[in-house]
Amino acid sequence: MSVSAQEAHYGFAERWLPRLVLAPSFLLTLIFLYGFILWNGYLSFTVSRLMPNLEWAGLAQYQVLFENERWWVAVKNLFIFAGLFIGSGMAIGIGLAIFLDQKIRGEGVLRTIYLYPMALSFVVTGTAWKWMLNPGLGLEKLMHDWGFTQFTFDWLVNSDMSIYTVVIAGVWQSSGFVMALFLAGLRGVDDSILKAAQIDGASLPRIYWKIILPALRPVFFSTLMILSHIAIKSFDLVMALTGGGPGFSSDVPATFMYAMAFTRGQMGVGAASSMMMLATVAALVVPYLYSELRGKKNGE
16 A cells, blocks of 8 residues: 555544544434434424324413413422522532632641532432421421420421422532632632732732632633523422422422423423423523633634
């Protein structure tokens, strides 16, 4: 084989071998992710109930969905959970990051302790908090055993407060992750800027508020996107902790979709609710991706 033929052969292999290696994964993703999204979207416009039925129904399933009281309870709970979960998680995470950024003694141990909950699955977290918040087993019983017989904490079985137990468990698990993101951002801030601010007489709280935190805007946006995504698709935590109850008082769209599609025999309504969840995620992610791509393009 001539030198030119060998070069052509190696050039062909170098160009096509990576594509051939990635092709199976790409094809499987195309079919089992985007293909099923399209299939689910089509089912939401059919009369499907217990089994898929391809008879076209237009927007009938969406009309049924929007007239369902349980759906609006789930949507309200999503706003409550997402608002408190994101706000509290970011506030606690930023506070922990600033605390550890002071280069305190035992930082490695504390960082491990704060990050440990993130190593657990939401199922484990929900189960553990279900035991702790159970009035007959956990915190309330412990306080009664200690002599505080007037103490009550029945949020887990209170239909008006059950969604807030999901917030508590979610924040406990995710705040350490937020801390890790912001701590990495804080350690990347140029020390010369901080020294210049200190020479000018700026106090430490003012330095963080006016200089450091504004410089972490990309971290803010990334954290917001991640937590929002977790909040919207929260299923395992709710199912493990409250099961959507009492009744359906702690339902979120993800648990509503599962109940409609797999336990209530209303597959079309379940598909419609999942498409509404997809639209919500897209409404958050698409503008963020657009701003990121536009920023990179302007930077070039």
